[in-house]
Amino acid sequence: MNAPLPDSNPDANPSAAGGTTVLAQVPSFSPLYRQIKGLITGSLQSGEWKPGDMLPSEFELAARYKVSQGTVRKAIDELAQEHLVLRRQGKGTFVATHHEARAQFRFLRLMPDSGQQYYPESKFLEVKRLRAPGEVARLLDLKGGDAVVYIKRVQYFNSVATVLEELWLSGTIFKGLTAERLNEYKGPMYGLFELEFNTTMIRASEKIRAVAADPQVASLLQVEPNWPLLSAERVSFTYGDKPVELRRGLYLTSQHYYSNELN
Amino acid sequence: MNAPLPDSNPDANPSAAGGTTVLAQVPSFSPLYRQIKGLITGSLQSGEWKPGDMLPSEFELAARYKVSQGTVRKAIDELAQEHLVLRRQGKGTFVATHHEARAQFRFLRLMPDSGQQYYPESKFLEVKRLRAPGEVARLLDLKGGDAVVYIKRVQYFNSVATVLEELWLSGTIFKGLTAERLNEYKGPMYGLFELEFNTTMIRASEKIRAVAADPQVASLLQVEPNWPLLSAERVSFTYGDKPVELRRGLYLTSQHYYSNELN
DNA sequence: AAGTGGTCTAGACCACTTT
DNA sequence: AAGTGGTCTAGACCACTTC
Numbered sequence: 001m002n003a004p005l006p007d008s009n010p011d012a013n014p015s016a017a018g019g020t021t022v023l024a025q026v027p028s029f030s031p032l033y034r035q036i037k038g039l040i041t042g043s044l045q046s047g048e049w050k051p052g053d054m055l056p057s058e059f060e061l062a063a064r065y066k067v068s069q070g071t072v073r074k075a076i077d078e079l080a081q082e083h084l085v086l087r088r089q090g091k092g093t094f095v096a097t098h099h100e101a102r103a104q105f106r107f108l109r110l111m112p113d114s115g116q117q118y119y120p121e122s123k124f125l126e127v128k129r130l131r132a133p134g135e136v137a138r139l140l141d142l143k144g145g146d147a148v149v150y151i152k153r154v155q156y157f158n159s160v161a162t163v164l165e166e167l168w169l170s171g172t173i174f175k176g177l178t179a180e181r182l183n184e185y186k187g188p189m190y191g192l193f194e195l196e197f198n199t200t201m202i203r204a205s206e207k208i209r210a211v212a213a214d215p216q217v218a219s220l221l222q223v224e225p226n227w228p229l230l231s232a233e234r235v236s237f238t239y240g241d242k243p244v245e246l247r248r249g250l251y252l253t254s255q256h257y258y259s260n261e262l263n
Numbered sequence: 264m265n266a267p268l269p270d271s272n273p274d275a276n277p278s279a280a281g282g283t284t285v286l287a288q289v290p291s292f293s294p295l296y297r298q299i300k301g302l303i304t305g306s307l308q309s310g311e312w313k314p315g316d317m318l319p320s321e322f323e324l325a326a327r328y329k330v331s332q333g334t335v336r337k338a339i340d341e342l343a344q345e346h347l348v349l350r351r352q353g354k355g356t357f358v359a360t361h362h363e364a365r366a367q368f369r370f371l372r373l374m375p376d377s378g379q380q381y382y383p384e385s386k387f388l389e390v391k392r393l394r395a396p397g398e399v400a401r402l403l404d405l406k407g408g409d410a411v412v413y414i415k416r417v418q419y420f421n422s423v424a425t426v427l428e429e430l431w432l433s434g435t436i437f438k439g440l441t442a443e444r445l446n447e448y449k450g451p452m453y454g455l456f457e458l459e460f461n462t463t464m465i466r467a468s469e470k471i472r473a474v475a476a477d478p479q480v481a482s483l484l485q486v487e488p489n490w491p492l493l494s495a496e497r498v499s500f501t502y503g504d505k506p507v508e509l510r511r512g513l514y515l516t517s518q519h520y521y522s523n524e525l526n
Numbered sequence: 527a528a529g530t531g532g533t534c535t536a537g538a539c540c541a542c543t544t545t
Numbered sequence: 546a547a548g549t550g551g552t553c554t555a556g557a558c559c560a561c562t563t564c
Binding site for chain 2: 203263
């Protein structure tokens with residue numbers, strides 16, 4: 001079933017002087033399995049396999065890249081660990097998607113004290129295009145003045161206003177995102193981004209602080225002015241570690257906490 | 264060099280009916296490499312190899328447990344990923360210790376806006392033994408009324424009071440911990456715990472909120488009353504997922520932020 | 527029965543560190 | 546040169562899912 005491997009691989013066997021190299025010129029130099037990982041990531045990024053799709057089997061990939069199954073396996077191991085793909089024994093390996101229960105809480109760390117997790121409802125206050133302020137442009141790796149989509153919303157947990165969020169999204173990627181579309185789409189925004197803008201969030205970096213609610217924020221979250229709120233400033237990245245979203249959330253932590261595991 | 268493997272392993276080869284099993288009765292049932300991982304963890308826990316020590320080489324361990332080097336390798340892979348051991352190519356595999364630069368910031372997520380990371384200085388306000396309040400006992404898996412060591416301290420970053428912390432430590436493990444010892448020990452507390460109490464923190468779980476400074480806290484951190492502070496309630500675990508420390512920190516986040524990566 | 531991921535082995539060779 | 550972890554291969558067999 002496995003394809004024959006007539007020529008040994010140049011990386012595994014560099015003594016084969018001057019042989020025709022098949023792969024070596026992919027990145028600079030790294031182990032074979034990492035080069036394979038790069039090739040697979042490339043296919044994910046290019047959309048050869050879309051979120052939810054099944055990847056070719058390990059043996060097929062091994063044949064395609066002319067390496068052993070074990071090497072493909074090690075590449076996929078790392079991708080699975082980074083949550084880019086998802087393995088299911090007996091079924092196959094699948095491109096990760098935000099349309100899964102498991103993915104919901106990867107980027108949503110706010111937990112209720114009660115243990116009862118309600119999925120939040122969103123109310124969008126503003127959705128518009130504007131020119132990126134300097135700070136936003138810097139964080140999203142844009143030129144100052146480039147277009148961004150700006151969103152402001154309140155999230156209700158069990159009908160209680162709990163989160164006030166502002167988002168700045170790369171304007172070129174999220175062109176055409178409207179309030180109507182956001183309102184009719186139920187479920188996490190990242191699901192919408194994936195479906196309609198071919199953009200999957202891979203990882204994010206947050207800076208968390210405690211701040212005092214200013215009068216406007218206080219009225220939206222129905223607390224007194226100067227009430228302490230948790231502020232989370234997040235930059236999210238898609239394939240290729242490209243920043244595409246800046247988000248600033250203000251969380252009311254009277255009935256909820258931000259959960260974090262230190263490993 | 265490698266020891267011979269006359270009998271195949273029962274897990275790898277269950278058709279060997281009724282053969283004398285060597286390993287299988289360790290946990291219930293799990294893959295061989297996970298059983299090996301358990302045995303290695305056991306030796307870490309029992310102190311056969313202490314923090315900073317080098318583990319036997321993969322081949323030695325393979326011989327000891329009568330499995331292949333690849334299986335030992337996979338066990339160690341997981342331990343390395345959980346930061347229980349640390350691999351150094353060409354040198355060996357070492358028991359992780361808190362006395363390393365890399366380990367310092369694993370449990371210290373407070374970063375300065377300036378980028379300049381000063382190592383904090385501690386001032387201990389209280390160190391005493393007391394009976395665990397119900398909530399503390401519950402989180403540390405103790406009986407209500409069991410002895411705990413209570414510590415209260417302020418941490419100064421670049422001479423600015425930034426963190427007010429209270430700790431509750433399992434009384435049996437940390438018997439004999441005194442203010443004098445804490446004051447003369449420079450460096451992170453977890454280093455002291457490891458050296459003098461044979462207790463290595465393996466992981467921790469935090470609940471983070473925004474709270475208002477009460478008058479006493481405000482005066483210690485030199486802010487106005489009701490100033491917003493970040494509260495982090497942490498439960499730390501040693502080997503065997505045993506909780507041994509409860510810590511509640513109040514962070515002044517005017518010049519610092521709590522850094523978190525979502526993966 | 528066939529296909530998929532998961533485990534285990536045995537052996538070769540590479541890269542890095544120390545002697 | 547010797548010892549360590551790191552990579553790669555080839556092949557066997559297991560566990561789970563689907564047909």
